[in-house]
Amino acid sequence: PKVIVFSHAEDQEQVTAEGTEPMMRRRLSDDVNHDMDLEHVLHLATRTAEDIFTEDSSPFRVLFIVTTLSEYDKGTRGTVNGADRLKDLVLPLLVDGVESMVHRGWSVDVYLVCGFEELKESRRQMIQDALPTGVGLEVWDDAIPYYYVKKFNQQLKRPDQTIEFAPHGLSRQHRFVVRDKLMEYDFFVAFEDDIRVTADHVVNFLEMSTQIDRMRRAAEHSPDGKARVEDALEDSRTVRGKSMDKATVGNDLVQDPMTADELRRLWPGFIRAEVVDNRGGPHQLLEGSLPALDNFKWKQFVPASMEYEQSFGTVDPNVCCDLDSPRTPPNPTKDDLVLWETDISATGVRHYPGEIGWAAAMPVEDKADVGSYWSGEGNAYNDPSFKRPRRVDALLGQQAGWMATRSQVLYFHDHACPGGFLPHFDGKDWYSDSLQTRNGAVEFWSGGYQLFGRCRLNRILSLDPKRFSRQILYHSSNNKQKTKTRDKFIRLSHFLGQLYTVKERALKSLQGETIQ
Numbered sequence: 001p002k003v004i005v006f007s008h009a010e011d012q013e014q015v016t017a018e019g020t021e022p023m024m025r026r027r028l029s030d031d032v033n034h035d036m037d038l039e040h041v042l043h044l045a046t047r048t049a050e051d052i053f054t055e056d057s058s059p060f061r062v063l064f065i066v067t068t069l070s071e072y073d074k075g076t077r078g079t080v081n082g083a084d085r086l087k088d089l090v091l092p093l094l095v096d097g098v099e100s101m102v103h104r105g106w107s108v109d110v111y112l113v114c115g116f117e118e119l120k121e122s123r124r125q126m127i128q129d130a131l132p133t134g135v136g137l138e139v140w141d142d143a144i145p146y147y148y149v150k151k152f153n154q155q156l157k158r159p160d161q162t163i164e165f166a167p168h169g170l171s172r173q174h175r176f177v178v179r180d181k182l183m184e185y186d187f188f189v190a191f192e193d194d195i196r197v198t199a200d201h202v203v204n205f206l207e208m209s210t211q212i213d214r215m216r217r218a219a220e221h222s223p224d225g226k227a228r229v230e231d232a233l234e235d236s237r238t239v240r241g242k243s244m245d246k247a248t249v250g251n252d253l254v255q256d257p258m259t260a261d262e263l264r265r266l267w268p269g270f271i272r273a274e275v276v277d278n279r280g281g282p283h284q285l286l287e288g289s290l291p292a293l294d295n296f297k298w299k300q301f302v303p304a305s306m307e308y309e310q311s312f313g314t315v316d317p318n319v320c321c322d323l324d325s326p327r328t329p330p331n332p333t334k335d336d337l338v339l340w341e342t343d344i345s346a347t348g349v350r351h352y353p354g355e356i357g358w359a360a361a362m363p364v365e366d367k368a369d370v371g372s373y374w375s376g377e378g379n380a381y382n383d384p385s386f387k388r389p390r391r392v393d394a395l396l397g398q399q400a401g402w403m404a405t406r407s408q409v410l411y412f413h414d415h416a417c418p419g420g421f422l423p424h425f426d427g428k429d430w431y432s433d434s435l436q437t438r439n440g441a442v443e444f445w446s447g448g449y450q451l452f453g454r455c456r457l458n459r460i461l462s463l464d465p466k467r468f469s470r471q472i473l474y475h476s477s478n479n480k481q482k483t484k485t486r487d488k489f490i491r492l493s494h495f496l497g498q499l500y501t502v503k504e505r506a507l508k509s510l511q512g513e514t515i516q
Contacts, residue, residue, distance in 0.1 A: 037407035038213045041186050042206045047105070059107040062202070063185040064098060065174045066090065067446060068193035069115035069167070071123075078479035086123065090193045092325040093476055095130050097189075100198040102132045109136035109185075111177050113143045115170045140177070145169040147435040154431060169435045171446040172425075179422040182406060191401025192446055195272070196474035200319050204470035205403055208268035208462065211355040216263035218354070226257035227353040236512045241377065244387055245366040251388055253371035254506045255351040262370040265416075266352070267451070269362050269459025270399040272475040273339055273492055275321050275332045285338065285481060285489055292486035293338065296494055301381050302344045304497025305504060313465040315493045320472040328476050337472065337492040340484050342397040344498040345381065346389040348372030349463065349506055359460040360499050362397050366390045368456035373506035375498070378514050380505070391453070394488075398447040399459075399473065417455040463499055 044060035068090055075081030094110065101108045110131060112119070119141045128137050147166040149157045174190045181188075187206075191197055219227040232255045241250030258266075276285060276293075285292045296304075317332040329336070348361040350372040361372035366388075374388050389395045404412070412421035419429025426432060443449045451457050461471050472492060481489065 037405060038206065038210045041405045042210045044186060045104070045106070045203055045206055059105060060187065061185045062101055062106050062108045062187045062189060063111060063178075063181055064094075064101075064108055064197075065111045065113065065177055065188065065190040066094060066193050067113040067115075067171055067174055067190070069170055071114070071116045071119070077477075078482040079477070085193075087126070088326050089476060091127060091130055092323065093194065093196050094127070095132075096323060097197045097199075098135055099132055100200070101202070102135065104199050106199070107134075108132075109138070111174075111181075112137070112139045112141075113170070113173050113177065114139060114141040115144050115167065117142045140173065143170060143173045145173065145435060147433070150433065150436055154433065154436070166435045168441040171442045171444075172434065175422050175425075175445070178409060182409065182422075185406065187403070187405050188409060189401075189403045190446070191403075191473075194475060194477040195400045196320065196323055196476055197401070197403070198319075200470050201270070201473070202403060204467055205268050206405075208356070208460075208467070209405075209408070212263055212266045212268075212352075215258070215352070215354040215356065216260050219258065219260040219263055224257075226259055227263060228257045229255040229351050229353050232351075233507070233510050235510050237510065238512070243366075245390065247366040247369040247371075249369060249371035251348065251372075251374035251377050252509065253350055254373050254510055256371065258353060258370065263353075264411075265368070265370055265456055265458050266356075267457040267459050268471065269397070269452075269461055270471050270473045271339060271362075271397055271461060271492075272341060272400060273320060273337045273472045274475050274478050274481050275317075275329050276336045276338055276481065277329045277478055279329060283481075284486055292489060293491055293494075296490040297487055298344050298381070298498070302375055302498045302501050304494040305500040306493075306497045308463075308465070308497060308500045309493075312463075315465055315472075315496060316469040319469045321474040323474065323476060325476065328474075328478060334493050335491055338481065338489045339492050339495050340480050340488040340490075342395045343488075343490065344375045344495065344502070345386075346392065346395040346397075347499065347502070348374040348388075349499055349502045350460075351506075352460070356460075356462075358463040358503055360463065362452075362459040362461060363389060363392070363395055364458050365453055365456070368453075368458065370458050373502065373509070375502045378505070378509070396449065396452075397459070398443050398449070400448075400475070401446055402448055402451060412451065412455060416457065417450065419454075421450075421455070461499075463496070463503065465496065468496055 071086045073079035073081060073083040073085045098108050098110060119139050124139060131137060145166050146163045147169065148161055148163055151157055178188055178190065187202065189197055189202065215227040219225055241252035243250055276283060278286060315334045315337065317334050317337055321332045321337060342363060346363045349358060350361055351358050376386055376388060409421065419425065419427060425434030452459055462468050
């Protein structure tokens, strides 16, 4: 197994006197100014081949981290027992994503974090041979950590408790890799093994991040510390909504000014999709006189306004889901893309300042919410007791990974995330043991739940269909459509149509109109 080594000296907690509280951990970047880092990284990522040749600077350096639990499928969750997961699923995705980046002139290395005991040399060579020339490959096999199972009070669960594997902790291990490699790369991509991530996703993420950061800097330099929507519409409302939970704002924010701190917590999100696969015969989502995909949840209360397709364009299925793989259906159309991990009832929209524009606000903890116009505002669901869903697991929108620049990772670690984003995971914020499931299981580490819960970041999805298409990630295992109930699914094109319906209602609310 690859051994990862890093210095403990930089962030060890310091104790000033016996029995006193430890001081805040030392930051990883005390004397570095990252204010314009996003502009620089975006330039590196979007340079032409001619610019790369003529400019006296290093290429855009990307570390592509993939965490994979099993080399072969085990027959659970709609898979076939013994099927070669590494060769037929993981490798085509990996090669596809890396090739899209190398073709842009980026310098890419791959790091595999493996939960199985050993990646044989022949299998490693298979991966290396499939990757483009010049792409480095490192493997950490047998990466599942050990732990002691404990009770909620941190006592051992049994008097004779012995150390054992923590399979849920495999998803934590990529953080050690990032810590080890932090100063060697400009950008980090860390996802589960069945997610398709390409250069299009990275560039769009960087563009949106930069647009957000420009507004954050504008707010910092404005007289009142706020950034505003240009040419904002007149707001005729005489009464504004109040918070119904621990949020500091109501659910009726449409074009309100934003502080630098609020903008700093805004984040380009992702949402997983599958491609409807009916190659094996009738499909549960397409059967019946009224198929589930044509009778999606909340349709009665928030119908899909599909006029956006004529005005702004359609969802592009090729960006996320056009993959040459034996496991995935070929030539997907926009109506083949389905969502299951959230729905319109947990979502809002807002007109954000600057180039950010109109975007959907994904679910976030109430106390972390910077505000949006909720789809349920104005009793839209005809139920006065219906409250905005917050930490509802079925609606959170697990994105199976994250991406960030080096300075964004440092922001996570030094500022946003209690207890830090990178090792060591100790102290009171981790209950002295980060592998206890009260800190979160797989989705906490790899699915973004830490970032969009504990770290208080607010994910947004652009309402521009071109950008929206680049925030969709293909869950290429394509097995949720076989194992989840029918009522959870909606076409991505219809979901975007519902968001446009909420946008229309938000604009009408500015004129004092109520939901009909």
